[in-house]
Amino acid sequence: MARLTRAESQARTREQLVDTAKELFLRDGYSVTSLEKVADEAGYSKGAVYSNFRGKDELCLAVLDRIHDEQVNLVASALAGAEGMEGLLTAFQAWAERSIGDEAWTALEVEFATNARRDPHVRAELASRDKAIRDTIAGLLAGYAERFGITLPMPAGDAATALLSLGIGLGVQRAIDPAIPVHVLPDVIRLFAGGGASTKD
Structure with a gap:
């Protein structure tokens, strides 16, 4: 060798x-x-x-980058074979059921973000990553809106911020109580798309 x-x-x-x-x-x-x-x-x-x-903070940023990359790949794989808007939302919900509210991942994100408030450099690094995620979501929303002839009720960037915030909050709630349904997230996307919410409880 x-x-x-x-x-x-x-x-x-x-x-x-x-x-x-x-x-x-x-x-x-x-x-x-x-x-x-x-x-x-x-x-x-x-x-x-x-x-x-340079230290534990930088190592943790690398860990979070790894986790985020893994989740992006899982979402991409889930959506790859989906057809039509409803097929995409069904595939997205399947990923969300598996990932949003993962106890260990959620705890790490919250703990690190809470600690980061004391360090301007780490806060800036997290803010940069957060913006990149929002920009990615905004690009996807704009692309799907054009593909399916949908007029979003707000700018794609604002919609991305709303969906990411909902996803983070839902993750924290589901980490506490896994019985909380995840379908509210794809339902909000349906509302953005001008369709009705699902009939799930």
């Missing part, structure tokens, strides 16, 4: 650290998981962590 280059070795180390940190942050929480614990569990020294990340 060919020997890894320095860049390849560092990239593999970084990936292993993110994988380990993701597991520990989701299982134990952000605050109680130390960099020493992450390094030890991954089989590296603490210095290896600092050679790849």
